[in-house]
Amino acid sequence: MFDGHYDLLTYIYMNKENISEVREHCNKIFNENITGGIFNLFYMSEQEMYDELGIEAKDINIIENLKVVKSIINKKNLIPNNIKYTFGIEGLDYLKRIGDMEELYKLGVRSVNPVWNNHNKFGTGVRPIKIINKEKGLTKLGKKLIKKLIKLGIAIDVSHADEETFWDIIEECEKLTKGHEHIGLKKSGKTSYLYNRKIKPKIFASHSNCKAICDVPRNLTDKQIKAIANLGGIIGIVSVKDFCSKDSNANFEEQYIKHILHIKDILKNVDNIALATDDMTYYKIEPEYYQNMNIFNQASVSGSITELLQENDFSKKEIKQIKYENYNRFFG
Numbered sequence: 109m110f111d112g113h114y115d116l117l118t119y120i121y122m123n124k125e126n127i128s129e130v131r132e133h134c135n136k137i138f139n140e141n142i143t144g145g146i147f148n149l150f151y152m153s154e155q156e157m158y159d160e161l162g163i164e165a166k167d168i169n170i171i172e173n174l175k176v177v178k179s180i181i182n183k184k185n186l187i188p189n190n191i192k193y194t195f196g197i198e199g200l201d202y203l204k205r206i207g208d209m210e211e212l213y214k215l216g217v218r219s220v221n222p223v224w225n226n227h228n229k230f231g232t233g234v235r236p237i238k239i240i241n242k243e244k245g246l247t248k249l250g251k252k253l254i255k256k257l258i259k260l261g262i263a264i265d266v267s268h269a270d271e272e273t274f275w276d277i278i279e280e281c282e283k284l285t286k287g288h289e290h291i292g293l294k295k296s297g298k299t300s301y302l303y304n305r306k307i308k309p310k311i312f313a314s315h316s317n318c319k320a321i322c323d324v325p326r327n328l329t330d331k332q333i334k335a336i337a338n339l340g341g342i343i344g345i346v347s348v349k350d351f352c353s354k355d356s357n358a359n360f361e362e363q364y365i366k367h368i369l370h371i372k373d374i375l376k377n378v379d380n381i382a383l384a385t386d387d388m389t390y391y392k393i394e395p396e397y398y399q400n401m402n403i404f405n406q407a408s409v410s411g412s413i414t415e416l417l418q419e420n421d422f423s424k425k426e427i428k429q430i431k432y433e434n435y436n437r438f439f440g
């Protein structure tokens with residue numbers, strides 16, 4: 109399967125002094141079950157970066173961090189050649205200039221979450237805090253960032269964005285697809301340069317489930333799911349227990365499949381459904397929580413989900429779509 113959200117880059121960065129452990133970890137996860145994925149570097153609020161990882165905000169440089177990880181991956185051959193993958197940045201709090209997205213693109217980034225749970229200079233995340241004298245949603249700078257991402261062809265990941273930011277992002281994408289705005293590019297003839305180049309916004313939720321099944325801030329309303337699908341995007345159903353059911357005694361596999369069935373039900377097909385583990389068993393803070401947060405473990409995830417889909421009457425074609433083909437189309 110294509111794992112639409114796995115923080116492999118953060119794991120490598122955190123363990124860069126212990127390459128033999130990293131190698132062992134990669135050998136374990138890149139088994140025959142995983143065909144590809146979006147591998148992320150994630151960034152939290154300044155306080156969390158300091159408290160949980162001991163990193164001071166002034167020392168964070170996304171480009172340099174990614175270069176370090178990328179060189180380890182290449183030198184140590186950590187990702188097998190048959191894996192289809194792209195890099196993602198989860199949380200752009202520490203992006204110094206919007207223009208730096210070009211450098212990140214060159215380094216292989218094709219997916220970003222403009223905001224993580226906290227609010228930042230680009231917009232507001234799902235964490236409920238009072239914002240004084242400030243509107244929720246995308247900031248002016250956030251709108252500029254979205255235009256830049258669309259222009260570069262980088263997918264915009266709306267998992268972690270709050271509803272206001274989500275709808276502002278959709279609005280920016282729709283402006284473009286309806287041809288109201290041409291993100292500052294020169295027009296040639298009647299159609300825009302942008303349109304001629306066939307650049308279209310890529311919007312997706314790499315690791316979010318359905319609010320209709322489990323009403324937590326990280327999940328999506330039916331209206332949001334339909335808006336993503338309308339733009340040809342992806343909803344990656346994530347195997348984090350907290351986003352599958354609020355009942356800690358639930359049968360989580362049963363709950364997991366309910367989210368996939370719900371989207372199939374409201375969209376009448378599986379063209380926009382994909383999968384994500386967000387497996388964080390490597391995370392050393394609160395190990396008890398992180399060891400038990402996922403329904404599936406990385407080694408068995410693909411087989412388990414296939415069985416669940418078969419038991420619930422998904423066709424062979426639908427299972428392939430959900431497991432990797434929809435993502436192949438999305439990143440094209």
Ligand SMILES: [Zn+2]
Nearest residue numbers: 198267268315
């Ligand atoms: Zn996340």
